[in-house]
Amino acid sequence: MTPEPTxxxxxxxxxPAPHRHTDTKHGGAKHGDGRHDGKxxxxxxxxxxxGGAKHGGTVPPAVVRHESSRPWQLAALAGLAAVALALGIWSLLSVxxxxxxxxxxxxxxxxxxxxxxxxSLAGFVATLNLRRxxxxxxxxxxxxxxxxxxxxxxxxxxxxxxEASYRHLGIADYIARSGQxxxxxxxxxxxxxxxxxxxxxxxxxxVRDLMGIATWAPLGINLLLLAPLLALATRLxxxxxxxxxxxxxxxxxxxxxxxxxxxxxxxxxxLVTLLACLLSVFSGWAWPTGSKPFTRSLAHTVxxxxxxxxxxxxxxxxxADAAVLLVVCAGILVAMTASHQLTPFAVxxxxxxxxxxxxxxxxxxxxxxxxxxxxxLVFVASAYFEGHLGQLFGSFGDIQANTLGxxxxxxxxxxDHVQVVYTRLAEVAFVWxxxxxGAVMAHRRRTAWLTAAVGALAPLALVPGQPYGGxxxxxxxxxxxxxxxxxxxxxxxxxxxxxxxxxxxxxxLVMGSVLATATVVTRYGNDSMxxxxxxxxxxxxxxxxxxxxGSILIEAVGNTPWQFQKYAEYDYRELxxxxxxxxxxxxxxxxPNRIAQRTGAYLIITTSQKxxxxxxxxxxxxxxxxxxxxxxxxxxxxKVFDEPGGVVFHxxxxxxxx
Amino acid sequence: MAFDRKYVTYAVGGIAIAAMxxxxxxxxxLRLVVIGLLMLAGPGTALVRLLRFGPPDSPExxxxxxxxxxxxxxxxxxxxxxxxxxxxxxxMWSPPAAVFLLSLVTLGLLxxxxxxxxxxxxxxx
Numbered sequence: 100m101t102p103e104p105t106x107x108x109x110x111x112x113x114x115p116a117p118h119r120h121t122d123t124k125h126g127g128a129k130h131g132d133g134r135h136d137g138k139x140x141x142x143x144x145x146x147x148x149x150g151g152a153k154h155g156g157t158v159p160p161a162v163v164r165h166e167s168s169r170p171w172q173l174a175a176l177a178g179l180a181a182v183a184l185a186l187g188i189w190s191l192l193s194v195x196x197x198x199x200x201x202x203x204x205x206x207x208x209x210x211x212x213x214x215x216x217x218x219s220l221a222g223f224v225a226t227l228n229l230r231r232x233x234x235x236x237x238x239x240x241x242x243x244x245x246x247x248x249x250x251x252x253x254x255x256x257x258x259x260x261x262e263a264s265y266r267h268l269g270i271a272d273y274i275a276r277s278g279q280x281x282x283x284x285x286x287x288x289x290x291x292x293x294x295x296x297x298x299x300x301x302x303x304x305x306v307r308d309l310m311g312i313a314t315w316a317p318l319g320i321n322l323l324l325l326a327p328l329l330a331l332a333t334r335l336x337x338x339x340x341x342x343x344x345x346x347x348x349x350x351x352x353x354x355x356x357x358x359x360x361x362x363x364x365x366x367x368x369x370l371v372t373l374l375a376c377l378l379s380v381f382s383g384w385a386w387p388t389g390s391k392p393f394t395r396s397l398a399h400t401v402x403x404x405x406x407x408x409x410x411x412x413x414x415x416x417x418x419a420d421a422a423v424l425l426v427v428c429a430g431i432l433v434a435m436t437a438s439h440q441l442t443p444f445a446v447x448x449x450x451x452x453x454x455x456x457x458x459x460x461x462x463x464x465x466x467x468x469x470x471x472x473x474x475x476l477v478f479v480a481s482a483y484f485e486g487h488l489g490q491l492f493g494s495f496g497d498i499q500a501n502t503l504g505x506x507x508x509x510x511x512x513x514x515d516h517v518q519v520v521y522t523r524l525a526e527v528a529f530v531w532x533x534x535x536x537g538a539v540m541a542h543r544r545r546t547a548w549l550t551a552a553v554g555a556l557a558p559l560a561l562v563p564g565q566p567y568g569g570x571x572x573x574x575x576x577x578x579x580x581x582x583x584x585x586x587x588x589x590x591x592x593x594x595x596x597x598x599x600x601x602x603x604x605x606x607x608l609v610m611g612s613v614l615a616t617a618t619v620v621t622r623y624g625n626d627s628m629x630x631x632x633x634x635x636x637x638x639x640x641x642x643x644x645x646x647x648x649g650s651i652l653i654e655a656v657g658n659t660p661w662q663f664q665k666y667a668e669y670d671y672r673e674l675x676x677x678x679x680x681x682x683x684x685x686x687x688x689x690x691p692n693r694i695a696q697r698t699g700a701y702l703i704i705t706t707s708q709k710x711x712x713x714x715x716x717x718x719x720x721x722x723x724x725x726x727x728x729x730x731x732x733x734x735x736x737x738k739v740f741d742e743p744g745g746v747v748f749h750x751x752x753x754x755x756x757x
Numbered sequence: 758m759a760f761d762r763k764y765v766t767y768a769v770g771g772i773a774i775a776a777m778x779x780x781x782x783x784x785x786x787l788r789l790v791v792i793g794l795l796m797l798a799g800p801g802t803a804l805v806r807l808l809r810f811g812p813p814d815s816p817e818x819x820x821x822x823x824x825x826x827x828x829x830x831x832x833x834x835x836x837x838x839x840x841x842x843x844x845x846x847x848x849m850w851s852p853p854a855a856v857f858l859l860s861l862v863t864l865g866l867l868x869x870x871x872x873x874x875x876x877x878x879x880x881x882x
Contacts, residue, residue: 278850295841296834300796302852303780304788326826333823365834372831379824380810420808427804427832434835437842 168229176229176236179222180243187215187247191254196630201515201714204251204623212247216619219244220611223347227340228604232596237343241325244350248615249358250318251623258636259313260629262658262707264359267294268309269666274298275307282482284667289480292437293362309360310663316360321350323368324358328581330375334382335551335585337407337594344592344607345585351614352530352584354523354621355577356629363574366442369435371581373428374449377459378550380416380424385454385462401456404542405549408457429467436471441567443472445578448560452553496563501571511679512715519624526617527576530583533610537589546594554582628677628711631660634744635705641740642703642747651700653691653750655723658711659703672700675718677711685722688730691750695735699752705745762806766867769802773863780856795859796837801829803866807873836862 190212198207223240226233252260259265270287274280275298280288287294301309312319328349332342358364388398401408416424436443447469453459476484484491494500510520534555541548558578567574591607592599599607639661646652648668654661657673674690691702704723712718718726727746731738735751776795779788805828810821840855 274845274850275852278845278848280845291845292838292842295845296796296838298845299837299841299852299855300789300793302850303792303856304785306785306789323830326823326830330821330823330827333820369831369835372827375824375827379821416808416810420810423804423808424828427828427835430835430839431831434838437838 168231168233172229173233173236176222176226177239179218179225180236180239183215183218183222184243184246186211186218187243188254190215191247191251194255196255196632199627199630201513201627202519202620202624203626204255205620208619213616215247216615217612219247220608220615224604224608224611227344227592227607228598228601230598232339234339234343238325241343241347241350242322244347245321245325246318248350248618248622249321249353250315252317252626252630253314256630256632257314258631258633258660259310259316259360260626260631261356261359262631262660263361264313264316265660265663266666267297267360267362268313269662269664270294271297271301271309272307272664273666275301278302281667282480286483286487287362289483290362290438290440290475292434293365293439295437296365297360313360316364317358320358320364320368321353324371327368327371327375330379331371331581332585334375334378335547335554335582336588337547338592338596340596340599341585341588341592341594344588345581347611348584348587348614349581351611351618352526353577353580354526354618355573356622356625357574357577362439363442366435366439367577369431369438370442370446370578373431373435373446374554376424376428376431377450377453377461377464380421381461382458383460384457385460388457397455398457401549405547406545407547408549425461428464432468432471436475440472440476441561441574442578443468443475444561444564445558445574447472448557449554449578452557453550456549456553458550458553491565494565498563501562501565505570505572508679511681513713516624516679516714516716519620522617522624523621526614526621529614529617530580530587533587533590534583535586537586541586541589541594544594546589548586548589551582551585555579555586625714628658628707628714631707632744634742635707636660636744638703638705638740638742638744638747641742642701645739645747646701651694651698653694653700653702654708655686655691655702655704655726656708656712656717658708659705660707661703675712677708677715677717679715680717683716683718683722685719686726686730688726688733688736691730692733692735695750695752697752700750701739702748702750703745704747706743708745765802766806766871769799769806769863770867773799773803773860773867776856777860780853792856795856795863796833798829798833799863800836800859800866801831801833803863803870804832805829807866807870 190209193209193211194204194207196207200206219240223237223244226236226240229236259268266287270285270291271294274291274294278298280291282288297309301307325346328346329342332345332349333339336342336345357367384394384398386394388394432443432446435446447465450459450465450468454462454465506524510517510524512520534552538548538552556579558575561571561575565571588607591603591610593603639659642652642661643665646669648665649670651670651672652661653672653674655673656675656677658677662671672694674686691700694700695702704727709723712723713720730736731746731748737749737751738746739749740747772791772795776792776799779791805825810825837855837859840858844850844855
């Protein structure tokens with residue numbers, strides 16, 4: 100398939116010099132309207148100043164010559180990054196996990212951590228403000244921030260966070276050993292792509308225990324996201340410093356915590372890469388814009404809103420290479436579809452709006468992007484589709500239930516937890532306000548903003564679909580964040596190439612500090628229940644060593660680090676899901692007794708379950724301890740283990756086959 | 758730059774060749790590093806080496822490093838996912854065979870890239 104031709108819009112750009120990226124290694128004097136003085140040595144460091152754009156493009160662009168940054172400045176900034184990194188890691192290593200309370204990790208962090216964070220933020224802003232754009236140093240500063248802000252869990256705890264990580268390891272282990280899927284066992288097997296990938300890694304290397312990879316996944320995934328985020332931001336902004344600042348803001352506000360070893364993290368990385376590739380290589384109108392009134396009016400409207408749109412695709416590969424890249428994009432869509440339920444559906448509105456705003460000339464791609472996940476759901480995940488029609492479509496169109504209803508559900512639990520939830524809502528609102536202000540300012544300055552705004556808003560088209568287990572808004576925030584971050588930086592980073600200046604840099608540092616501090620709270624606000632200890636895992640291992648295959652294993656509250664092995668060998672049950680239950684009734688012995696009635700069962704109550712129950716108020720305060728004391732003394736209950744990680748009971752069944 | 762490209766080619770080719778026997782035997786740590794790298798970036802890096810994002814030495818071509826890295830990683834992981842998923846659905850699960858296939862694709866793309874580079878150089882002369 101050869102890319103379609105890209106006729107330009109009939110409307111002349113309202114600004115004579117729309118902003119676009121040209122500054123690469125050599126400063127970027129290759130702007131269409133840029134001029135150089137003919138001296139080779141000087142043009143190498145020249146950057147085009149778009150002084151006129153701010154005033155409607157009436158003033159021709161001037162050339163600003165930049166001196167190279169002084170070596171001592173570069174060395175000082177590199178040293179600053181190294182000090183921030185060392186202090187950050189050292190402070191995280193000194194955290195006492197027992198001090199992590201209801202508001203999360205922030206309670207246990209030493210003051211040095213915030214010094215490290217501040218140094219990291221200052222290092223980035225100072226690097227951004229160097230006279231010469233220095234991508235390598237900016238990359239180093241962002242990497243330091245990623246380690247300090249997003250690698251706290253592996254450094255502090257040394258174990259995977261979230262119980263889902265452990266389940267994911269178990270599914271991958273099952274596939275690696277058997278090479279098969281069991282859709283009756285778990286809905287995950289209907290979208291097995293990511294687990295197949297992990298299973299392939301495990302099977303081909305002989306490494307059965309991928310716990311280390313799961314532990315360090317938050318760091319690895321954020322590092323893998325850097326290049327796609329930068330490639331995407333480069334296509335959304337007017338100059339490289341805006342793009343770097345956009346990536347920086349993304350990391351500062353990415354609190355959703357989906358960056359564990361999960362299909363959604365993998366699919367998100369594919370999504371960002373796909374969009375970056377499409378905007379880079381296939382940008383343009385999908386149809387001639389002068390022939391029909393509708394297309395003419397559309398092109399005129401887009402040009403009026405953002406005159407830079409028609410200039411934003413930069414790469415022009417040969418047709419054969421473009422065709423190969425199209426196949427790559429289709430392959431990414433297929434891999435994403437096979438791996439995750441939601442992400443491929445988020446792609447559809449984004450691509451459709453890109454087509455309608457002249458940023459994607461492949462008019463059939465949104466259709467392919469829709470056909471793939473729908474076809475997968477109907478034909479491949481057919482068992483799930485037929486069995487969950489009510490869940491899939493039951494709340495279709497119920498916008499209030501899918502938005503406010505889901506948010507309201509989350510604003511509950513212990514007082515500390517509610518504070519964290521409110522901080523999250525405030526941070527989301529702050530990011531969206533910054534993005535909106537950035538979009539308005541960019542529109543007035545006639546610089547690039549429309550594609551980022553469209554990308555930020557498009558995922559909201561999924562709102563009428565379903566609440567996605569109450570997590571839809573969280574996921575939509577994540578999908579829109581790369582775009583919203585690029586809009587937010589437009590407030591402070593100028594469109595002309597060159598250093599933003601100290602006043603803007605200080606403002607950027609203040610904004611970054613506010614966001615970083617909020618993210619320490621919001622990202623790690625559930626750390627007390629999302630982290631696990633070696634004692635928790637040790638208790639699970641002892642349970643596995645004791646319970647015969649085929650046993651029923653019960654967890655009192657769904658927050659146990661288990662299923663990372665023997666995924667299909669046991670019948671796993673839970674008494675209560677780990678979620679807020681207003682006016683929760685005390686646990687009774689009846690529920691586990693009923694489950695164990697026939698064949699008997701093992702009941703595990705870990706410290707992590709108790710923490711989750713207290714934090715979310717799943718049970719009344721202290722109820723799990725009371726449950727252990729009273730039910731543990733019941734006839735037929737035998738305490739098998741009582742360790743620092745928790746307790747395990749064996750409940751005798753009537754047949755007592757086990 | 759050509760120096761870098763040459764060594765990237767050697768490294769990717771070396772990983773692809775080493776991964777084939779390592780998918781059967783070898784120390785676990787070494788197997789994890791080599792096969793992990795192949796799945797993470799092998800075929801994609803070879804593909805990116807083959808592609809041209811714009812006229813050589815143009816700002817467009819130079820400014821696409823983040824995009825090239827992204828495509829290298831996403832296409833490698835995507836291909837690994839598709840191969841593994843196809844094997845599971847066709848009930849032909851064989852991780853060493855999948856690694857062999859990924860290695861072959863990588864080496865094939867590297868060979869095509871080398872041929873194309875030679876062609877470009879000859880054309881330039």
